[in-house]
Amino acid sequence: MPDFILHTLSLREFGFDYGEGPSHRYNQFMTIEQLSDFLKNRAPYAAYASVALYEQPSMRKGWLKSELVFDVDAKDLPIKICGCSGGAVCEKCLDEARQIASMFAETLRSDLDLRNINFVYSGRGFHIRVNDDAVMTMEQTERTQVVEYVTGSIVPTDMTMALGYSQVFRDRIARIFDRLDEQKLMEIKGMKKALAQQLVKEKDKVMAMMRRGKLQDLHDFSGMGEKTFGQLVDHLMKLNSMLTDGKVTIDTKRILRLPSSLHSGVSMKCVLVRDIEHFSIESAIPKFIREEK
Amino acid sequence: MIAPGYMAILDPFAPEAQNIVRSAPLLDSMPQEIVERAISRVKWKSPKEMMVDANPSAIQSEILSFYLMCQGTAAVSYPYSREVRLVTDATKETIKYRMYELFKRGYEDLCLDVVGRSFKFVQLEHDGGVKLKDIEIPREDYFKLRDKRLAEDGIDIVDDRALPQYVPKYAVRWTDLALLMRYRRVDLTKLYVVHGWVVITPRELWEIFANFIGVKTEEYIASLYERFSESGVPSKLLDSVGQKISALIPPEAELRERFLRVPIGRLRPEFFPPCVKKALGGVGTGVRNYAIAVLLTSFLSYARVSPSGKVATRMADFIGDISIVREEIAPLILEAAEHCNPPLFKDQPQEKANVYYHLGFGMTLEPRLEDSGKSKWYRTPNCSKIQISAPPLCEPDEFCRSRNIKNPLTYYYKRLAEQARPHTGD
Numbered sequence: 014m015p016d017f018i019l020h021t022l023s024l025r026e027f028g029f030d031y032g033e034g035p036s037h038r039y040n041q042f043m044t045i046e047q048l049s050d051f052l053k054n055r056a057p058y059a060a061y062a063s064v065a066l067y068e069q070p071s072m073r074k075g076w077l078k079s080e081l082v083f084d085v086d087a088k089d090l091p092i093k094i095c096g097c098s099g100g101a102v103c104e105k106c107l108d109e110a111r112q113i114a115s116m117f118a119e120t121l122r123s124d125l126d127l128r129n130i131n132f133v134y135s136g137r138g139f140h141i142r143v144n145d146d147a148v149m150t151m152e153q154t155e156r157t158q159v160v161e162y163v164t165g166s167i168v169p170t171d172m173t174m175a176l177g178y179s180q181v182f183r184d185r186i187a188r189i190f191d192r193l194d195e196q197k198l199m200e201i202k203g204m205k206k207a208l209a210q211q212l213v214k215e216k217d218k219v220m221a222m223m224r225r226g227k228l229q230d231l232h233d234f235s236g237m238g239e240k241t242f243g244q245l246v247d248h249l250m251k252l253n254s255m256l257t258d259g260k261v262t263i264d265t266k267r268i269l270r271l272p273s274s275l276h277s278g279v280s281m282k283c284v285l286v287r288d289i290e291h292f293s294i295e296s297a298i299p300k301f302i303r304e305e306k
Numbered sequence: 307m308i309a310p311g312y313m314a315i316l317d318p319f320a321p322e323a324q325n326i327v328r329s330a331p332l333l334d335s336m337p338q339e340i341v342e343r344a345i346s347r348v349k350w351k352s353p354k355e356m357m358v359d360a361n362p363s364a365i366q367s368e369i370l371s372f373y374l375m376c377q378g379t380a381a382v383s384y385p386y387s388r389e390v391r392l393v394t395d396a397t398k399e400t401i402k403y404r405m406y407e408l409f410k411r412g413y414e415d416l417c418l419d420v421v422g423r424s425f426k427f428v429q430l431e432h433d434g435g436v437k438l439k440d441i442e443i444p445r446e447d448y449f450k451l452r453d454k455r456l457a458e459d460g461i462d463i464v465d466d467r468a469l470p471q472y473v474p475k476y477a478v479r480w481t482d483l484a485l486l487m488r489y490r491r492v493d494l495t496k497l498y499v500v501h502g503w504v505v506i507t508p509r510e511l512w513e514i515f516a517n518f519i520g521v522k523t524e525e526y527i528a529s530l531y532e533r534f535s536e537s538g539v540p541s542k543l544l545d546s547v548g549q550k551i552s553a554l555i556p557p558e559a560e561l562r563e564r565f566l567r568v569p570i571g572r573l574r575p576e577f578f579p580p581c582v583k584k585a586l587g588g589v590g591t592g593v594r595n596y597a598i599a600v601l602l603t604s605f606l607s608y609a610r611v612s613p614s615g616k617v618a619t620r621m622a623d624f625i626g627d628i629s630i631v632r633e634e635i636a637p638l639i640l641e642a643a644e645h646c647n648p649p650l651f652k653d654q655p656q657e658k659a660n661v662y663y664h665l666g667f668g669m670t671l672e673p674r675l676e677d678s679g680k681s682k683w684y685r686t687p688n689c690s691k692i693q694i695s696a697p698p699l700c701e702p703d704e705f706c707r708s709r710n711i712k713n714p715l716t717y718y719y720k721r722l723a724e725q726a727r728p729h730t731g732d
Binding site: 076123124125126127147148150151152153154155158159161162167169170171173174175176177178182264265266 | 447500
């Protein structure tokens with residue numbers, strides 16, 4: 014179990030799943046031994062711990078602070094380049110989720126100067142769990158603003174600044190645009206087939222425009238009127254906002270799957286990821302599955 | 307050289323100001339000049355009114371009048387009401403003006419000393435390029451930030467005295483702006499953030515600080531309101547100051563506000579707090595009487611009749627037609643009572659008269675407008691009282707917790723205000 018949970022164990026609320034979801038809540042453990050005994054004796058399907066620290070976790074009272082969390086779920090990615098249907102997860106989906114988690118963490122580090130950033134493989138994706146004190150006392154509205162910043166889901170006041178949110182936004186929309194094919198572009202209201210084809214054909218050029226903050230140059234494409242342009246940008250921002258489940262970030266009383274526990278639905282371990290760039294799914298395969306192989 | 311005590315006029319919550327408050331005269335013997343200043347300060351416009359001489363007597367008068375203004379407002383208004391907004395906006399403008407003025411007069415260090423108590427900040431360095439600690443700020447960005455600020459103020463040409471206020475000069479930690487983000491006074495995506503530092507001009511620094519004091523004033527008045535609700539009727543002086551401040555709200559602003567926040571005659575149940583929603587659905591024995599006769603009666607009447615948040619002793623001060631009580635408020639209460647298990651008025655019919663008693667019409671089943679004021683129009687109980695008197699009603703949701711809600715009406719007004727408030731800052 015990661016230190017950031019171990020060291021605050023008695024301040025967290027624990028929840029367990031006995032077959033009906035994590036509905037058995039309001040549990041508190043003073044020591045790791047107590048938790049261990051409980052798990053051995055009661056053998057729940059799954060274990061969860063709160064992102065919040067409380068004075069009285071067993072009553073969910075006396076909120077002290079909460080981790081800042083981003084949930085990047087591979088099954089819920091807005092664009093699946095692998096062709097997986099919604100809800101399914103393949104290696105490519107998982108790697109895409111890993112890249113997104115890594116990208117978010119880079120913004121949290123370089124722009125927002127957050128240092129205590131942990132990654133957890135949840136069994137279906139990744140949790141970014143930030144434990145810097147300066148953000149842990151933040152409330153919903155502040156957390157909403159952090160999500161908007163990190164995902165690039167608001168148009169910046171100046172698109173051309175070299176640093177700051179302007180740069181984050183440009184990178185994010187260029188990246189998500191890169192993942193759209195003609196068919197997906199056609200889902201945008203008012204998008205004509207010819208324009209969609211042209212945009213895909215000149216994808217590198219379009220992405221370069223976005224990265225340089227020259228979005229207005231997109232008007233040079235035939236058929237790109239003001240309305241279609243607006244719809245395109247809105248669509249890209251919406252897709253960006255779906256890269257993570259914002260509800261998880263702003264919910265300061267959320268319980269998350271406990272690292273080191275088993276995801277019973279997929280038979281994978283929920284594990285702390287020490288190096289997100291070189292994460293291997295192998296590290297999350299439980300012993301009993303390995304032995305079966 | 308300005309005395310250190312002068313800091314209090316820039317930050318009325320600073321220790322220097324607290325010291326002045328501690329040695330303040332009793333309310334009964336408050337000098338008339340301070341009382342008048344407490345009222346007039348919400349409409350200050352000229353520099354002469356806003357600036358304060360650097361002598362102890364002037365500083366004392368300034369601080370005491372600030373606190374009297376806040377307490378008077380809390381005595382007659384709910385948190386987040388238009389009175390509170392008038393007071394906080396005026397405070398913000400005053401602090402901002404003082405910052406600008408002192409900066410221009412060469413007292414930058416004094417301003418920075420005050421700001422430094424609330425925000426960690428650094429000055430940008432000009433060493434060949436522009437540097438923020440070890441980070442090079444691109445020159446293009448530097449000038450764009452300046453031009454953006456000038457454009458926001460609609461300025462094309464600036465003189466040498468004004469220009470320094472528009473040039474990026476400082477950086478504050480973004481995490482120090484959390485309170486302002488919470489109240490949507492700043493938006494993170496509109497800030498220029500580099501390695502955790504927000505690069506800003508002096509003008510922005512003063513604005514951020516003035517906004518910060520404005521928000522703290524808002525929170526202070528909210529806390530006073532809770533305190534007054536616990537301790538009963540506030541003093542006559544506070545009531546009088548509050549009423550006079552309330553009367554200063556321009557009628558057109560009042561009208562606009564009412565349209566903006568609650569269409570007349572319409573309650574917004576979607577913004578009701580969880581305890582009220584629960585009470586409306588009916589509750590069991592043990593908490594029925596409290597839920598219906600105390601909580602719902604006071605909450606629905608204030609929310610419907612005084613949507614702007616103003617407190618009064620008589621409902622007739624707000625309405626000219628008793629049908630609002632009979633046809634709009636009472637049916638909701640009666641319906642909730644019917645939903646109780648067992649229905650409240652079936653086995654306790656006398657409680658129906660108690661409802662009108664709590665609405666201020668005395669013990670009656672047929673309320674008339676002229677009876678308004680016969681009994682006390684009960685204020686909505688604080689959350690702490692509900693927790694003690696009817697614990698099952700109190701199941702705080704995220705909004706209760708995140709906004710540190712202490713009264714159900716505060717919840718309602720705050721949600722209305724947040725819905726009406728523009729997404730971005732001012």
